[in-house]
Amino acid sequence: MFKSRGLSILLFVVVLLLAGCSGSAPADISTADPTPSPSPTTTDTTTANGTVQVHYINVGQSVSTLVVGPTGETMLIDTGHFTDDGEYVLQYLQRHDIDRIDHLVVSHNDADxxxxNAVIINYYETEANGIGAIYDPGIAASTQTYExxxxAVExxxxxxxxxREGDSxxxxxVDTQVLGPPEPYLDNDGRNENSIVLKLTHGETSFLLTGDAEDDQEAYLVDKYGNQLQATVLKAGHHGSSSSTSGDLLDAVxxxxxxxxxxxxxxxxxxTDEVLQRLHDRSIPAYWTATHGDIVLVSDGAGVSVRTQQAAPTDPLAIRDGEPVEPGTSGTVVERDRLGATPVTTQTATIVTDGGTTGTADSLQIADINADAEGDDxxxxxxxxxxxxxTGEESLDLSGWTVEDDAGRTYTFPDSYTLGAGETVTLYxxxxxxxxxxxxWGSGSPIWNNGGDTVTVRNSDGDIVRQETYE
Structure with missing residues (x-):
């Protein structure tokens, strides 16, 4: 766990007090020496085990990103706009049965x-299983939202x-590297230009999140890290502002x-048109929360499944042709594409029974889904x-087959597991x-959303053989 430096914390507290924040300094701020993260030049690729989900929540003119690791550990990066007071984000977390935030990352302290933050902290500390820790770049804002x-922290x-950059x-x-802000701060301590920048790596896949970094911070990143910034997915900086997502950054990432x-x-x-043109010139597809709705990317370590709430154009110059999705709207996400290894396939797979007879996946049916447990799920x-x-006449060898929900949480059938002809099996x-x-399943928290979800079954080759959505 990263520990902050005593001098930095002292200065941080002074800034907070000068900004007129109510109460004393935030509670329980560590003053030990930091634990540096490995430099991108020496970091080995994370050995993939399970899946990592990255949820880009549709929160309108704002941003909030939920990351769920292979063990269910969670990270929430930003919490949306002050005008909705965290409502969209909290509702999304509740719909997905997130009962604890292990890491709350504040990219920077702008009110959007x-x-x-306050609503999320109050809810998880009083009605759920708490907040593990908060990570903040340390530049105060003179707003009531910040106060x-x-x-709530106190x-x-x-x-x-x-x-700061280099902390862990x-x-x-999930290999989590902090690439910004540097020390000393950039651009006269401007909040946007000193956003927390994260690179999250799972196996051969990675995600780069730059907050509201603009020209100066992007130039700093490119100059220092170059093509070490390469990532499977980039979140556009500053909501797609022309001052972010520069050509140099795109060429590096x-x-x-x-x-x-x-x-x-x-x-x-x-x-902006400038950003969309840069993406188009480089043939980079764009997914926009305003037209795709909630966007959930699921990494298995080899590739990334791209799932969106609504189908919409991904050609950057055509994304405005998509129909708008209102922020906070719930709905099932559907796989649209795959980045990296193994292209998406929805064809019916052929399976071989333990008797050596070839059958089809049509014989495996989903007979019942009980998502709403009695009482507290x-x-x-x-x-x-x-x-x-x-429902077939031959046994089915389900060894290595998987069951997953909309968010990409995955169960794998045991080796040598066979389901007899006419038999049923219940997965608890x-x-x-x-x-x-x-x-x-062995999960410590609910899997299936009460308000609707999709059950997807894949064979051992990763082909979809059965998929059923319930509302």
């Missing part, structure tokens, strides 16, 4: 990025770390796709389940002892 954020005693956030299964978070009718014209995990039935969310008729 910390708008839900409420610090008041009231609940949440650990707050001032975070320990996130199991070489992303397979860019995600843009801004309002459909942005008063600032985001994303979190306390009754094994009353949440999916029942599968083999919680823990238990596997048998021929009962299997257990």
């Amino acid at each position: 990025h910390i708008g839900g 409420r954020y610090l008041d 009231e609940h005693g949440v650990t707050l770390y001032e975070t 956030i320990q996130f199991e299964g 070489q992303p397979g796709a860019v995600v843009i978070s801004s309002a459909y009718d942005s008063q600032y014209g985001h994303p 979190r306390e009754n995990l094994n009353d949440e389940y999916v029942v599968f039935e083999n 969310t919680g823990s238990g002892t596997d048998s021929d008729t009962d299997l257990y």
Whole structure:
């Protein structure tokens, strides 16, 4: 865990007090020496185990990104605009049964990025399982939104770390590098130009998130790291402003796709024509929360499944042709593309039974989905389940097959598991002892969303053989 430097913290607290923040300094700020993260020049690729989900939440003219690691560990980067007071983000987290935020990252303290901080902190500290720690670049803002954020930190005693380039956030299964802001700060301590910049790596895939970094910080990143910035997916800086996502940055990152978070009718014209032209010139597809809705990227370490709430153009010069999706609108995300290894396929796979007879995946049916457990889902995990039935005349060898939800959380059938002809098996969310008729996911939290989700079954080659959506 990153520990902040004593001198930096002292200066941070002085700045907060001068900014007129209510109360005393934020609670429980560590003053030990920092633990540096490895330089991108020496970092080995993370060994992929399980999946990593990156959710770009549709919050209008704002941004909020949820990352869920292979073990269920969570990171929330920014919390939306002050005008909705965190409502969109909190509702999204609740719909996806996120009962704890292990890492709350504040890219910078503008009100359109910390708008839900106070609400999120208060909710998770009083009604859920808490906030592990908060990571903040340390430049204050003189707004009521910022004051409420610090008041919530102090009231609940949440650990707050001032975070700089080279510091480390320990996130199991995800190599998390902090590439900004540098020390000393850039551009007269401007908040945008000193955003926390994160590179998240899982196996051969990676995600670069630059906050509201603009010309100076992007130039700093390119000059220092060059093509070490290469990433599978880049989130466009500053909502697609012309002062961000420069040609030099795009050439260094070489992303397979860019995600843009801004309002459909942005008063600032985001994303700007200049940025869209830069993407078009480099043949980089763009996914826009305003027309694609919620965007969920799921990495298996080899490639990234791109899932969106709504189908919409990805040609940067045509993205405004898509229909708008209102912020906060719930809906199932559907796989649209795949970046990296193994292209998306929806063809029916051929399977071989344990008797050596060839059958088709049509014989595996989803017989029942019980997503809404009695009482509190979190306390009754094994009353949440999916029942599968083999309606064929031959046994099915399901070894290595997987079941996943909309968010990409994945269960793998045990080796040598066979479902007999005419037999059913129930997959329970919680823990238990596997048998021929009962299997257990082993999750510590609910999987299937009460308000709607999609059950996807893939064979051992990764082909989709059964998919069912419920509302």
